[in-house]
Amino acid sequence: MPVPTLSRKDRERIAREQLIVEHARRLLLSQGFQGFSLDDLAKSIEYSKGTIYLHFESKEDLALTVATSALRERANLFERAIRFKGKSRERARAIGFACCHFMVAYPDFFNIEMTMKSQSFWEKASEKRRMENSMQGGRTFRAMLEVVHHGFESGDLPRAHISAEHIALAMASVTMGSHIMSQIPEMRLLAGIDDSILIVRQNQDVLLDGFKWNSLFADYDYASTDRRIQQEIFPEAAWLKSA
Amino acid sequence: MPVPTLSRKDRERIAREQLIVEHARRLLLSQGFQGFSLDDLAKSIEYSKGTIYLHFESKEDLALTVATSALRERANLFERAIRFKGKSRERARAIGFACCHFMVAYPDFFNIEMTMKSQSFWEKASEKRRMENSMQGGRTFRAMLEVVHHGFESGDLPRAHISAEHIALAMASVTMGSHIMSQIPEMRLLAGIDDSILIVRQNQDVLLDGFKWNSLFADYDYASTDRRIQQEIFPEAAWLKSA
DNA sequence: AAAAAATTTGACTAACGGTCAATTTATGAC
DNA sequence: GTCATAAATTGACCGTTAGTCAAATTTTTT
Numbered sequence: 001m002p003v004p005t006l007s008r009k010d011r012e013r014i015a016r017e018q019l020i021v022e023h024a025r026r027l028l029l030s031q032g033f034q035g036f037s038l039d040d041l042a043k044s045i046e047y048s049k050g051t052i053y054l055h056f057e058s059k060e061d062l063a064l065t066v067a068t069s070a071l072r073e074r075a076n077l078f079e080r081a082i083r084f085k086g087k088s089r090e091r092a093r094a095i096g097f098a099c100c101h102f103m104v105a106y107p108d109f110f111n112i113e114m115t116m117k118s119q120s121f122w123e124k125a126s127e128k129r130r131m132e133n134s135m136q137g138g139r140t141f142r143a144m145l146e147v148v149h150h151g152f153e154s155g156d157l158p159r160a161h162i163s164a165e166h167i168a169l170a171m172a173s174v175t176m177g178s179h180i181m182s183q184i185p186e187m188r189l190l191a192g193i194d195d196s197i198l199i200v201r202q203n204q205d206v207l208l209d210g211f212k213w214n215s216l217f218a219d220y221d222y223a224s225t226d227r228r229i230q231q232e233i234f235p236e237a238a239w240l241k242s243a
Numbered sequence: 244m245p246v247p248t249l250s251r252k253d254r255e256r257i258a259r260e261q262l263i264v265e266h267a268r269r270l271l272l273s274q275g276f277q278g279f280s281l282d283d284l285a286k287s288i289e290y291s292k293g294t295i296y297l298h299f300e301s302k303e304d305l306a307l308t309v310a311t312s313a314l315r316e317r318a319n320l321f322e323r324a325i326r327f328k329g330k331s332r333e334r335a336r337a338i339g340f341a342c343c344h345f346m347v348a349y350p351d352f353f354n355i356e357m358t359m360k361s362q363s364f365w366e367k368a369s370e371k372r373r374m375e376n377s378m379q380g381g382r383t384f385r386a387m388l389e390v391v392h393h394g395f396e397s398g399d400l401p402r403a404h405i406s407a408e409h410i411a412l413a414m415a416s417v418t419m420g421s422h423i424m425s426q427i428p429e430m431r432l433l434a435g436i437d438d439s440i441l442i443v444r445q446n447q448d449v450l451l452d453g454f455k456w457n458s459l460f461a462d463y464d465y466a467s468t469d470r471r472i473q474q475e476i477f478p479e480a481a482w483l484k485s486a
Numbered sequence: 487a488a489a490a491a492a493t494t495t496g497a498c499t500a501a502c503g504g505t506c507a508a509t510t511t512a513t514g515a516c
Numbered sequence: 517g518t519c520a521t522a523a524a525t526t527g528a529c530c531g532t533t534a535g536t537c538a539a540a541t542t543t544t545t546t
Contacts, residue, residue, distance in 0.1 A: 290494080290495090291494065291495045292495085292496075293495055293496070294493090294494060294495075297493085297494085
């Protein structure tokens with residue numbers, strides 16, 4: 001890699017933007033989107049509020065940038081996950097693993113993501129930041145798609161009337177939905193939940209069963225696959241419990 | 244029913260609270276939680292803002308009340324759905340139908356529900372309103388549970404290692420998750436979605452297949468069941484399309 | 487009809503996202 | 517080194533809004 005062609009000014013600008021995003025991330029995660037104020041952020045980064053607005057055109061724009069940086073990390077995890085050497089169903093499981101790993105690593109990030117999905121959030125963010133977010137979203141989706149196609153091609157996943165894209169969407173849906181529902185205190189009570197992760201993975205599994213993904217091996221030992229996924233792909237994931 | 248023992252004052256109070264909730268609902272649905280202001284609401288109901296605060300202790304408290312009133316309607320739909328005479332899997336499908344019917348009837352309500360799930364929403368609402376909401380949530384959950392138990396007892400749904408509560412939770416999760424994901428414009432593009440309802444119902448179905456719910460009849464004609472559900476239980480649901 | 491109690495009000499406060507004229511800092515010509 | 521010009525930075529200020537409460541109004545009681 002050659003010496004960067006960026007001027008000192010450009011480098012300073014980038015460094016400051018990073019500073020803003022880092023502090024914003026901290027404040028967002030600890031106080032939520034409504035909770036954190038740009039005045040606090042300005043004080044925290046030791047620049048004025050006006051300076052923040054030289055980088056971001058609204059609070060939402062900034063929050064979206066933070067969210068995108070987290071989504072990028074998730075996409076990284078997904079792309080690591082699909083490198084798992086194994087049957088397609090196992091690779092799908094590796095993606096589920098990655099998803100849960102992300103949940104554990106950034107437990108509070110989910111609230112930010114939720115805020116973004118509701119509300120008139122997107123229209124207040126800049127086109128540029130929306131694009132960046134879409135890019136990272138696309139990466140996660142493509143990772144899932146690749147595994148689905150592997151399932152099709154290997155014959156482990158029957159080509160029913162449902163498209164690969166819809167199957168990937170369903171995987172994402174059941175994960176997000178299970179995550180949300182299993183976080184609601186009332187639900188935890190009603191359904192007797194103590195470990196959200198277990199619920200999420202269980203539901204992912206049931207869904208894949210529903211697609212008849214590799215259903216020939218109903219008694220397959222997923223616990224050992226999990227151990228392999230953890231050891232080979234996510235050695236830093238210490239949360240895995242033997243179910 | 245005897246003549247109500249409520250005083251004129253009490254009746255007036257209740258009527259006014261209803262008035263507030265109705266107008267709040269309209270404004271909430273059209274403008275979202277952030278969008279609608281209590282000053283607008285006060286003007287709309289022709290009372291002062293102070294009066295609103297005699298009924299609700301915060302904006303969140305009011306929004307939660309609106310949400311609960313909608314949840315009550317959903318619970319009503321669920322309880323109607325489980326009256327469907329048929330196999331357990333068909334009754335489960337009737338609940339899915341009810342859920343989608345609610346989505347269609349109150350398309351904007353979902354955003355309010357999302358706002359409630361994120362944020363520090365709950366702690367700003369009063370204990371009383373939270374309780375009322377839990378009550379209605381409990382009704383929907385019990386409706387699902389009843390159908391799951393019917394599945395167990397009839398033998399249509401294998402008693403695997405998963406509890407009835409977890410199965411009900413999974414049904415709710417896949418519905419909510421699919422709804423969220425299929426509403427995201429980017430996702431609609433990536434996965435080529437034009438009808439969210441179809442996606443939600445498809446995913447519900449795949450999940451139930453995953454639980455091996457009545458899987459003996461893989462080729463069962465669900466379209467005709469749907470028609471029966473619509474005719475017998477939800478004659479007002481005009482959205483059903485032949486898939 | 488007057489006093490007391492209950493109800494209702496809307497001006498006011500504090501907080502926050504966002505703006506921009508004024509100030510400070512950096513640059514470069516001489 | 518000095519000064520003029522340009523660029524970068526600031527924070528006082530604005531409009532909006534959730535929430536409060538002393539004052540005004542209405543109702544009830546005596």
